[in-house]
Structure formats: structure tokens, C-alpha cells
Amino acid sequence: MRKEMFDHEITILRDTFGRLLRRQAHTNLIKLINKTHPADLSIVFRYFNDDEQLQVFNIMKENEHTAEFLVELDDTLIANLLEDQSPERIAALLEQAPANDQSYILGTLEDEQAQSVIELLKTEEQEEIEELMGYPEDSAGAMMTTDVFTLYQESTCRDALKTLQDQEKAEMVFYLYITDEDDGLVGVASLRALATTPSDTLLKDIMIKRVHSVRPETDQEDVAQIVAQYNYLAVPVLDADGHLIGLVTVDDVVDVIREEATEDFLQMAGAGKDREILLKSSWENAKARLPWLFASWIGGIIAVSIIGRFEYMLENIIALAAFIPVIIGMGGNIGTQSSTIIVRGMATGRIKIGSEIKILMKEIRVGLILGGLYGLMLGVFAKFRFIDADPMLGVVVGLSIGSSMLIAVTVGTFIPMFLRKIDIDPAIATGPFVTTSIDILGVLLYFVIAGSLLAI
């Protein structure tokens, strides 16, 4: 219900923008832009065509609102919008954004354009951005906010409150990070603990000493795991000497969790890993999806050759051909079930190192149960449907579908586990890989079984 309302509001906003754009009512457009939440504006932008996007963006002021809006936008749209903007305007906009957003926006630009923008910024900003852009993509360093401050453990709560009130930039203060004389992080205290303690208590007496922290190189998925598991609002990022250099906050983690899930979805289906594939052209779309289809095309060619070799069997018992789709189809589907359960189990931490064999055994049992059941059903069906055929035909197709399903659960479970073992993202094209393997193994098995049981 609420969802509809939500969509409804966006639709109204979109229509209003459309009307004002058609009327070229610039004054009203500016008013509407200022009144609209940056996050809503970024959603409405998805509906505009390139020309409308540029028109709106060109009348936007170089203020904080516009900078926030830019960061909320899909990467593809940022790049499109900024492509033809002057470095001066981009630099003026960036000056309104915190360092991590600056480096994020610069990351969407072509290298040359990014460089000319950076040259226009203040030296200290340049240094900070270059440091942030030096961290690997999808790492804690690349997503952390650097507007942080620490408090010395021998300070009183009174001093801490005063420091806190002087912090202009640190908009989202969740925790107080407390250091020793060497500036190393030694503890953390909540705002509430600070507010409810007598004001001359020392920080070291109210702080919690066990702090989970990450390094700037830590992968964003691992940061998300920590935040999700311990219900944190922020995780401190420490350098090699234990000094606080930034914070990853929960609002960014929420985005990471959704993005990683989207990437896993697409990858598993062999559709690349570009979250914004819907915004791309048909050509780019086709290009992203081509490689894994090629792999399954090769698999198909191999299946053609296998069946070609057994042509003499088909010549004798033509009914054999009719069962090819169901045997490989059922195998493909149960194999996809297995690999999905495994890949997702790994992503959510439900499958830990060491429990693989147990899980593989369970999947094989499931394969035996379901393979046995559907094998029996198909065998009986074949017996009655092709009553004039070889009396063993039912046994052959029953055995074949059963073993194809059994092999499918094994392949579907083993492949993602093996990929993780050799440090490859287990989500990579598991889907196409499993179905293609079953296409090949399924038909091979089918004809081998048929060859040994039928009188040909």
C-alpha cells in the first residue's frame, strides 16, 4: 500500500517536472528542484531523456543539494551528465561534497577530464582525493568518510561534549573514538554514555575496549558482514599503525549489501555484473551477455557431436529423441537449485570453511530422493506412452533422468565450492555453467545407458 503511495509521489513529481520542462518555466523549475529531496530527484532523473536531464542539471546551482543529488545518481547517469560540463563547474560542485563523494564522482569520469578537475581543486583536497582514489575499488578505503575526529582517553566527558559541539563537518556522529598517547585507537563510547555520565568522568572509564575495525584494503563485502552481524552504525578504518583514518557508516553498508546482491544475481545468470545494465544500450547489453552464452553454445556443439555419434541408436529407436529435453531440463533445474542454495549460503555466511563435505552429502541425498522419484515417474510414463517400443525404454529413461539429476546436484554444489576454494567469486556464471555441464553429461549418460540396456 505504502509502496504505491511512494511510487505515486514519484509519478506526480515526474509529471510536474515534465510540464515545467515543456513550458520552459525556469523559475518554477528551480523552485521545484530546491524543494525536492536529492534522493527523489535522482530517481526522477531515471525517467528523463538525455536532453531533459541536461536541461535540469544545467540550471542547478553548484551547492550542497546538487552535490548530494549527484552522488545518489546511478554511475552511468553521472558520467552522461558531466561529460560535457566544464572542469570549473565540476570542481565548484565537488567543493560542496565530502572527500569520499568527491573521489566517487571523479571515478565515473574519463581519466583526462578527472585530471583537469582535480587540478582546479585546493592542494589539500587534491592530496586527499588522490589517496582515496588509490585504494582498490570496492574496498573500505574507497567508501570511507574521512571527516572523523578522535578524543584522548584522559579527557573528561565535559571536554568531549565540547569537542563534539565544535565538529561542523562530522554530520553523522554515531560513536566517539578514543585514542591513547600514540594516537592509536583504544576504545569507543556511545553518545548516550557521554550524555548520561557525570561530566568529569574520564573517557577511558566509560569506553568499551574491544573495537571491531577494518583496514582500508578490506573488501566492502566483509565490512558489510561485520556491520550486519554486530548491528553497528559505523566501523572504524585503521591504518597499519592503528590510527583512525576513516569510518564506514551503515547507510553506505546498506547500499553495498543491495549492490552486492544485485551483482550476484546478474553474475549467476551469466549476465555480467553491471548493476546498471538496464540503463545501457542494447549493444552494450548484448556484449555483457555474450560471453557466457558463447560458453553454453560451445557446450551445445559438444552435445550435438555426442548425439551425432549415437545416431545409429536413434535410427533404431526414434522415441529416444523425444526424451532428450526432459532429461537435460530436469537436470538443469535441480542443478540450478543446488548452486543457488550454495552460492547464497556462502554470501550470507551460512556455509563456512570446513562444512563443505557435509553439505555436498546432503545435496546428494536430495538428488537421490528427487532423482529417484522423477525417474520412476518418467519411466512409468515412457512405458505407457511408447507401448510398442523396446520394453526396456522405460528403465532407460527413468535411470537416465535419475542419474542426470544426481549428477546435476553434485555439479551444482561442487562448482561454487571449488570456485571459492581457488578464490574466484562463486557467483560467476554458475547458472549457465551448471546447465551447460548437464546438457553435455546428461545426453552422454543417456545414450550410454540406452546403449547398454536396449537391444540395438
Next chain:
Amino acid sequence: MRKEMFDHEITILRDTFGRLLRRQAHTNLIKLINKTHPADLSIVFRYFNDDEQLQVFNIMKENEHTAEFLVELDDTLIANLLEDQSPERIAALLEQAPANDQSYILGTLEDEQAQSVIELLKTEEQEEIEELMGYPEDSAGAMMTTDVFTLYQESTCRDALKTLQDQEKAEMVFYLYITDEDDGLVGVASLRALATTPSDTLLKDIMIKRVHSVRPETDQEDVAQIVAQYNYLAVPVLDADGHLIGLVTVDDVVDVIREEATEDFLQMAGAGKDREILLKSSWENAKARLPWLFASWIGGIIAVSIIGRFEYMLENIIALAAFIPVIIGMGGNIGTQSSTIIVRGMATGRIKIGSEIKILMKEIRVGLILGGLYGLMLGVFAKFRFIDADPMLGVVVGLSIGSSMLIAVTVGTFIPMFLRKIDIDPAIATGPFVTTSIDILGVLLYFVIAGSLLAI
């Protein structure tokens, strides 16, 4: 790297527990339990067998630490652990937990057991729990925390700070919610605004008046959408009169986002929607996966009948059989790509009502590009591989794979869009449904094309 460390710590913890359990060293076990973070304890539990789980749980005190641990545990494990516990012990544990956790834990129990536990609680707790349990599963009402307080808009910042310091239970105070004389929510202010404003300023002068709120019936996915979009730490839940009755906090939203993604993954593969399927027995596992396999078995049977009808064609050109797997396989794979892109696009709000036709057209263009390419490649291959066959064989298989891929993108795009239109979760078994449709449509098309182009 950090991930390994993380796993490493869990492994150490697990080994230590194992050693102490074997030695029956109860005193040391209790010490270890108390030292372990509830979230870590809940992970280690996944490795214990039923007996070890019970042993550890039975020596745990009925305190807040144990209550927090229980809530972090997977539903299946909670139910297993509490199954044979006395209502008295469960009630004693529940008294250590906030209302939403109480109703969550009770929700995992059998009705009868839950009822006898509820009867042991204080009357006011009973009422609150019954109210919470009355909200639909997966709604804002079911997940909200009810430990909330509001401030009157004519209060000063000084009064507000004092009220804040008196709040014992509201552990996670993120925002101050401000009401008018009728107790209706009229605004919100941040803790920082409060701390940095002169103390006799009125709340109404510092509050932000536009507050996003939800109703208790709002689906948790929509709540998550709001939190993710606006980077909120909490969303207020209002009753029909606009009174604040609870809060959904970001830490719960993080869990919802992961859980919904997991459910979507499993559903799309036709493997049910039980996030904890890995913890279930092989039988339960098979039962969850059986229905959609049955649907695809029926599809397979239909394909058998279709091919059976065209037996005379196979008798003439036996090579036709060899291409069945590649034609339906490529169709199935490209169709799964499409449906995955669409389902995920809907879940992340990238596909809004009204943009469906445009997206369908783009997918069809992608189908034409890739279908054309692979059709050409397969046609050429067929021509050279089966040099003695009908000269039109290459054209037939090329056309067939091309049109099977084109139909597949259309089906893969249309099905989830149609499901959403009629208010069914678009993720439901899209995978098996798409591949099964392609099995049927693909072979039908193949033989129809063959029949009209080949000399039979």
C-alpha cells in the same frame, strides 16, 4: 584478508567450545559464553550438533546476553533449542528482551507452547506482545521496536536533553520525534541539532517538518526501500491517528535487505523461499524443491509428446535430434538472463511502473542481436558438420536457435512483469518457468520450421 581473520576467529572459538564440551568443563564454558559476543555465539552454534547446542544452552543464564544471543540465532535453531525447555525458563528469558524480540522468539514456537509462555508474562507485556503478533509477518509492525518516546514541540532543548538522559530503555536513540498538542507527530530533530543549539530554543524551531513515516501494515521491503533511499537510521511507525507507536531501525533493515535478497535468489531458482534451507533435513529440502521440479517435469512430458508427433521427420533426418539440446539450452540461458535482470531491476526500484514497454522492446532488440549471431554461427556449423544432410538443415537450425532465443527474452521479460501486474512476487520460480516454457516452445518451433523448410 580480513575475511579470513574473521573466519579464523570463529574457528578458534569453535574449537575452544568443542574442547571444553568434551572435557565437560562447565565453569570454563560459562566464562567463555559470557566473554563471547552474542552475534559470534550465534554463528558458532551453527557448527554444533543438536546435543552440543542443548548442553551449551542449558548452562546459559536467563540474562540479557542470552536473550540477545537467541534473537541473533537462525529461526530453525531457536525452535530446536526451545522445544523442550520449560515455559518458565522461556518466560524468564523473554523478560530480558524488548517487545519486538519477544514476539519474534514466540513466533518460532509451536502455538501451544507459545501460549503457555505468554500466560506466565506480566499482563502489560502480554498485551503488547499480542498486539505485535497481530501484525502481518514481514510488516513494519512486526519488526518495530516499541521503546520510543516523543517530545512536545513547545519544550525547550534543555528539557529535551533531560528527558533524553532519563530514557533507560531506548538504547538506540537516533532522532528526537516531536509532537503537537494532540500527540500527532509533526517533526524530527537530530541529536546533534539538540546538542549544538542554545538550551532555551524551542524544539519546534529546530525540527525538520517533513518526516517520512510508515504504517504498521507497511511491508518490510518498502520500509527497507525508504531507509536505503534517504539514508535514514530509523523510520517512525504511525497509527491511523498519526501517533508514534514504534520505530524501525537501520540495523533491522540491514537484515531485511539480506533476507529478502536470499528469498528472491531461492525463489527464482524454484527452491522455495526458506532462507534456512541449509539447516533443514534432506527430506524437508527435497519437499521444498519438489513442486517447481514437478512443473518442469510436466513441461518435459509435453515436450516428449511434441517430439513424438514429429517422429516421422526424425525418421527421415536423424540429424535433427542432435540439435535439440543446443536450441533449448541457449533459449533457456538467454531467457534466464532476461528474467534475472528484470526481477532484480524491480526489486531495486530500477524498473518503475510505466517503463515496461520500453524495457521489453530493448530486450527484444538484445534477443535479435544475440539470436541472429548465434543462429548464424550454428547454421554454418550445421552445414559443415552434416555435409550429407538436407542442404536446408543449416538454415533450419539457425532459424530455430535464433527464434528460440528471441522468444526466450520475450518470455523471460514478460513473465516477471506480468506477475507483478497481478500482484504476485515476480521472483516466484521465474527460472524454472522460463526454462520450461522454452523447452516446450523451442522444440515446437524447431519442428514446425523444419517441417516447412525441409524436403520430408
